[in-house]
Amino acid sequence: MDQEGTTVGASGFGGGRAAGAAAVKRWPGLLLGARARLRWVHLILGGALLMPYLMLTQVVVGAAAGGVNVFASLPLTLLSYAASLPLIAVTGLVGLVRPLSGTAARVMTGVPGDRLADGPARSWGARWRASAWWTLHLGVGALISGMSLAVPPLGVVLVVMPFSGALRASAWGAGRFSAEAEPYVSPLIGAGVLLALAAVCAGAGALLARLAPVLLGPTAADRLAAAEERAADLAVRNRLARELHDAVGHALSAVTLQAGAARRVLDRDPEFVREALAAIEDTTRRTVGELDAVLGLLRDGDPARADAMPAPTLAGDLDGLLARTRAGGTVLTAEQDPGPAGDWSQLPAIASREAYRIVQEGLSNALRHGTGPITLLLRVHTSDDHRELEITMTNPAAPSPPAPDAAAPRTTGGRGLRGAAERAALLGGRVEAGPHAGSWRLRAVLPLGGGAGPARGGAR
Structure with missing residues (x-):
């Protein structure tokens, strides 16, 4: 009896270990696979589409702040970003936004085509959902674009810092790591930063892929x-x-x-x-x-x-x-x-x-x-x-016809x-x-x- 229980326990432990190994093997594909990269490009495009709105609101915010250079102030840049979102939501009510967004989502996020609407929005409910998607895509895409520009250089600097005396003597390395920990901590932090960026991008892309059928899917009027x-x-x-x-x-x-x-x-x-x-x-x-x-x-x-x-x-x-x-x-x-x-x-x-x-x-x-x-x-x-x-x-x-042929198929x-x-x-x-x-x-x-x-x- 004990031997049988031990065997079953060992089998369960082996099955769990195999499932864990399979999950570990899937993680690189989820973070850096072809679909994850395509979704990242989709988010980058959303950030690029947000730039005209951001430039317009930066002019308005700069003028309201007394002619201050908004690019030199992170709080004013974030305020301009927040002010651009309502403007994006208003333009998202245009009927053609839904088919254009649906085509991009179908091609770049991996959402099945039958779960997305094809034609323009026919009702205000569909327009508001398309506007929510448009705002979410551009808003999250802008954040991902900013992180994609800022985080990789930081991660690379941290990874190569132990091998560059100039970096160790610069403001990046002075006093931040001890001499004993420097060869190990800095590269680990850099690799962790890059891995965190990949995880955030993959998570944001998966979130948009999950929300696409909800916000861009066909309504009852579309199905009718x-x-x-x-x-x-x-x-x-x-x-x-x-x-x-x-x-x-x-x-x-x-x-x-x-x-x-x-x-x-x-x-x-x-x-x-x-x-x-x-x-x-x-x-x-x-x-x-x-x-x-x-x-x-x-x-x-x-x-x-x-x-x-x-x-x-x-x-x-x-x-x-x-x-x-x-x-x-x-x-x-x-x-x-x-x-x-x-x-x-x-x-x-x-x-x-x-x-x-x-x-x-x-x-x-x-x-x-x-x-x-x-x-x-x-x-x-x-x-x-x-x-x-x-x-x-x-x-x-x-x-x-004669009786034998009466049952013959027509x-x-x-x-x-x-x-x-x-x-x-x-x-x-x-x-x-x-x-x-x-x-x-x-x-x-x-x-x-x-x-x-x-x-x-x-x-x-």
């Missing part, structure tokens, strides 16, 4: 603004994804159908083959243009320009879409009723654009999964204070119909898709507002 910005960016990117899916998906479906129809009648109906190839050429050309526009926005990293991207509409592109669909041999019956306006160009631009994409997705879905002719109805319903566009598309539904994912529902929801409308009276029906209703008016390209 960042969340709104991310949400807006995500919404635009989702729109670009829908545009890409609808354009490319419809093009692939149409081109596949047209190519297959042309191959089947290649020998007996050359005229139909020419029409199908012309439709394939037109479809691919248009799709390549849309694909290039979307990829250009994503590549440039500026999805906010998505509203400026040209998009097809009912007014200018519906007839071409129907013609290209028929070119593949699909029987498509379309009935269009723009209402009293008599022209699709009178629709709001965003409604015309989203309606075109919904029709395009409905045709793509019918081409991929349908088995017969397609019937399309576009009609504007008008009342005294309300207008809405109704889109109805029906086609014979594909037969249900390969299409249904993203097209979800995208159509999202487009309608953006306008306050709705989309219904599913079996209806023995066929497959896609029905969308898009509100158009009150009175009729011409389309506006800048509508959001």
Whole structure:
């Protein structure tokens, strides 16, 4: 029992000794490592930034003291330093102080970037915190700068004093150390002074690094603004994804159908083959243009320009879409009723654009999964204070898969119909898709507002 206790005690003693040795090994890095040196430079920069304020207050203090040279008086210099701090605090209220200080702290103090705010201060609370940081950085930096200028020469003199008779005979050494202690005490004091300077600088740098997230970190308003910005960016990117899916998906479906129809009648109906190839050429050309526009926005990293991207509409592109669909041999019956306006160009631009994409997705879905002719109805319903566009598309539904394949995973994912529902929801409308009276029906209703008016390209 005693032997076991002795063993455990020895093990604990050895572990404590190892931890102590590791801590001793860390001290040089904490005092003189790369991060400590970079934080020291950060403090020196703060002292340099304080100099204009100090020079201004020295002029005022010197004039108030009757024209005394402030540089020759330590009390007046300290008074000028104290008088400069309120002036620094006032200038720290400028909104740009926070991002500039945050960038410097992020680079030079080792604070993770996500813990510091990026943009200017949006509230007075954030401004006051940034002002406190600005005052602390410049105030402490000035003290560290002064110590960095005065302490190293003193430490070096004390270290080399035993080896220089001139220093021993000077005011620095006369009567301060006995002859017996002189070879030992003076260098130890000098080394201690230099070590104390390193410790003070490292401690001040660590203190600023700890306070940086508190004084320069994002506020609740900053987090809300960042969340709104991310949400807006995500919404635009989702729109670009829908545009890409609808354009490319419809093009692939149409081109596949047209190519297959042309191959089947290649020998007996050359005229139909020419029409199908012309439709394939037109479809691919248009799709390549849309694909290039979307990829250009994503590549440039500026999805906010998505509203400026040209998009097809009912007014200018519906007839071409129907013609290209028929070119593949699909029987498509379309009935269009723009209402009293008599022209699709009178629709709001965003409604015309989203309606075109919904029709395009409905045709793509019918081409991929349908088995017969397609019937399309576009009609504007008008009342005294309300207008809405109704889109109805029906086609014979594909037969249900056999039982063994019923549990097979879907390969299409249904993203097209979800995208159509999202487009309608953006306008306050709705989309219904599913079996209806023995066929497959896609029905969308898009509100158009009150009175009729011409389309506006800048509508959001």
